[in-house]
Amino acid sequence: MTNHDLIRPLIEKNDSKIVLLVADGLGGLPPTPGGSTELETARTPHLDAAARDGVCGLSIPIRLGITPGSGPGHLGLFGYDPLQYNIGRGILEALGINFPVGPKDVAARGNFCSIDDHGRIVDRRAGRPSTERCVQMCQKMQSIRIPGVEVFVEPVREHRFVVVLRGEDLSDQINDTDPQIVGHEPLKALGRDAPSQRAAELFNQFISEAGRILKDEAPTNMVTLRGFARYPRIETMEEVYGLRAVAIAVYPMYKGLARLVGMTVAETGSTLKEQIETLQALWKEYDFFFLHYKYTDSTGEDGNFAAKVQMIEALDQVIPAIRDLEPDVFMVTGDHSTPSKMKSHSWHPVPTLLLAENCRTDNVQAFSESACLFGGLGQFLAKDLMIMAMAHAGRLSKYGA
């Protein structure tokens, strides 16, 4: 039985407030074995105090050993089983550039490529054009019209862009048109069922039009499309949990992921301080607040241990302002680890704390990977965190009599 099916009949409403603070890529690694991680190195008196007052644990984003992308990492934290709710690449790419995808959309990632006179691909990334050129070429393609659907073309960066077709009865069971090797022509898009065939045919028309428009624009004289994805039908957090949820995020991807699960996306400034001001301003209007902090991940991706430490310390400074609002449940976690040593997302479990009136405190004295290992939440699947939040918020009645 899924968590959602289990709790649906148990949901109760009350006035409680739940705050989920996601420090993206929070977990880390020591630069050398036996040393301290970024979080252990950072001076974090306020997070440590929250860890002492609350209950801690380590969140396993997907399963042991599985490194998540941002999509599944966040879906898990929102309580949506990331193995059940699969957000296609095209949709994620669209969310990442803040394109307002909706239920009638099929999105695809586009690549500019270079073809020779026989139509064979000679460079799958068109020599990595500048982002400026990417924007110009996308503007050209924005003139493409296809009867029966709306067409959207938006630049991402370098050779990458997004195409969205909006229409009735389209689906996404379509092969990538990128043959993955040079010397071949782009593949035809083919659909595996009737609505996918319809969409594939429309995408083929788009590619053909794009080829005509870009004919004289070598090296960006052709496109391939992949990661075809329909906007997923996901129950909203209001439907699942009875929570009016709002996202206070700066980066488009996370706003988009929040929108996917029905959260309102707040207008907010780009600094932590402004995010907290937004939180304060919206406090009365919502039940659930998702705060997203990007820089623990981006510094980790950069491989900059010292910068990640700094970003963690900056985050620590806003913890008192959040606690001053007296949320009924306050959680701090990450969607995955991003050890600066690895310069990438990783599978390592993520330090997590939950603070609530009826949490069973443990002996954890600091917010860190090594301390959270001995916390009362144990090592748990990220998708179970929302159930814990709902329980501690008094929003779940008992199961069975």
Place this chain on the structure above:
Amino acid sequence: MTNHDLIRPLIEKNDSKIVLLVADGLGGLPPTPGGSTELETARTPHLDAAARDGVCGLSIPIRLGITPGSGPGHLGLFGYDPLQYNIGRGILEALGINFPVGPKDVAARGNFCSIDDHGRIVDRRAGRPSTERCVQMCQKMQSIRIPGVEVFVEPVREHRFVVVLRGEDLSDQINDTDPQIVGHEPLKALGRDAPSQRAAELFNQFISEAGRILKDEAPTNMVTLRGFARYPRIETMEEVYGLRAVAIAVYPMYKGLARLVGMTVAETGSTLKEQIETLQALWKEYDFFFLHYKYTDSTGEDGNFAAKVQMIEALDQVIPAIRDLEPDVFMVTGDHSTPSKMKSHSWHPVPTLLLAENCRTDNVQAFSESACLFGGLGQFLAKDLMIMAMAHAGRLSKYGA
């Protein structure tokens, strides 16, 4: 694969004795964060000694964050997946008053309500009549006869009673007849499939007869029925585990739950001392002994921290008598937590100890929530405890060659 399917081919029989002592609602919370729970406050030298000699852990009754009722809480401890075996409300209510429900029964919870001259409900609980009046009204309804089925009507308390129809080919996919709001007539019972339609028609006859009999008995002049439930078909513990199992419980609900899984229910006095005497008297006759102790839950429900501490200390006193019998496996746990701070069941994991010749002892020095967190059993699902018991009893052969 379910636990039962997994172990069925592995079951071996021997002369071992297994004791499961369930201290209902055992787990607790400190009155203020960072303090001691009821179990940590209680002086429990014998439980502490057992924890030192055995292996400890924390039992998660259903899933993280899910608060169980007594039914699912106990089914889990008996090794029956509480998400798979769902005991309907009507059956639980019948078990709770010690009504001997059986495989041909469909049970429903009944409410006395008040209707006006137009048949519309004006009070869904008939002004909460005295239990004495409830008994009288039920006696009147006991005269109801319906061709083809046996009819049982038993009082619970105040406005609540139980109706059981016993017959062939009846089922329970039937809507509640309580419209949940005043100003409406009671709803007709309708069945979702043929055997449920048959049962619904018979229940409608019952309601109609009850209305006739209660006509002049305002405010208890009508009834509504809900929580229709068939007696579940559950394999017995003898079938699943090859164990001759006996329940030594005082309260009807727990006797009923034990009967559901095929346990013999022992005649016993109502004190712990008498329960232990019963255990001693039956020692040779059974393989598995379920001892139920209610007062850790009821004092928790009352919000009486000191009384719960006392009840735990009283339980501690009988531990030596149980150990003197030299059970091969001796387990102490609870079906859920009932923190006196919350005055209710809760989701918090439950301290658990298992004592057996071949248990791998851990470093736990006391039987408490905080110590069990570091026990060798870790945090585990309640439904897995019986497999551990069977293993430690030498009653499971190896899986695969």
